[in-house]
Amino acid sequence: MTTTLRTGPATFAFSAENKAKAEKAIAKYPAGKQASAVLALLDLAQRQSGGWLPHAALDYVATYLGMAPIRVYEVATFYSMFNLKPIGKHHVRVCTTTPCQLRGALDVLTACEQKLGVKLGETTADGQFTLGEVECLGACVNAPVVQVGDDYFEDVDGAAAGRLIDALKRGEWPKAGPQIDRQKSAPKGGPTTLKDQTT
Numbered sequence: 001m002t003t004t005l006r007t008g009p010a011t012f013a014f015s016a017e018n019k020a021k022a023e024k025a026i027a028k029y030p031a032g033k034q035a036s037a038v039l040a041l042l043d044l045a046q047r048q049s050g051g052w053l054p055h056a057a058l059d060y061v062a063t064y065l066g067m068a069p070i071r072v073y074e075v076a077t078f079y080s081m082f083n084l085k086p087i088g089k090h091h092v093r094v095c096t097t098t099p100c101q102l103r104g105a106l107d108v109l110t111a112c113e114q115k116l117g118v119k120l121g122e123t124t125a126d127g128q129f130t131l132g133e134v135e136c137l138g139a140c141v142n143a144p145v146v147q148v149g150d151d152y153f154e155d156v157d158g159a160a161a162g163r164l165i166d167a168l169k170r171g172e173w174p175k176a177g178p179q180i181d182r183q184k185s186a187p188k189g190g191p192t193t194l195k196d197q198t199t
């Protein structure tokens with residue numbers, strides 16, 4: 001598959017705040033191993049750029065870390081957490097890996113498409129939502145999982161996905177985690193073992 005890097009703004013530079021965060025990330029590694037901070041710096045650059053990585057930001061990170069640009073492009077094109085083209089304000093990503101599919105992820109995806117009026121990979125005309133998919137988020141015990149921003153919404157079905165999108169449209173940020181009566185990753189309905197607290 002060929003990935004095209006969008007050009008975007010001609011220049012990029014970290015804000016003072018992000019520069020301080022970048023220096024903190026680099027300081028975690030031994031001298032001369034600053035390239036190990038590439039994921040952290042790309043994440044900072046993406047957040048500063050409105051959720052995606054313009055070409056100038058990739059080159060800036062490469063220069064900042066003394067890396068060949070191609071090595072930064074390799075990282076940015078490998079990890080799905082990095083977006084190489086502009087996205088909507090809310091990036092709604094449905095996990096479609098097997099455990100989530102077995103628990104109804106494709107129904108969730110269909111519900112999102114119908115609710116937003118876009119297909120997978122598209123952005124709504126108002127620029128508010130981009131609908132994407134993502135590989136296993138490591139939260140399979142509460143599948144299906146939908147990621148929005150930094151949060152996971154778990155135990156989601158089509159109706160719950162619709163409620164989530166409606167809330168985001170209203171400017172609300174629903175409580176992340178299980179969307180059903182489940183405490184974290186405990187069994188539905190409460191504990192089934194070790195219930196006797198007296199011994």
Ligand code: FES
Binds near residue numbers: 096101137143145
């Ligand atoms: S398969 Fe969806 S979180 Fe693991």
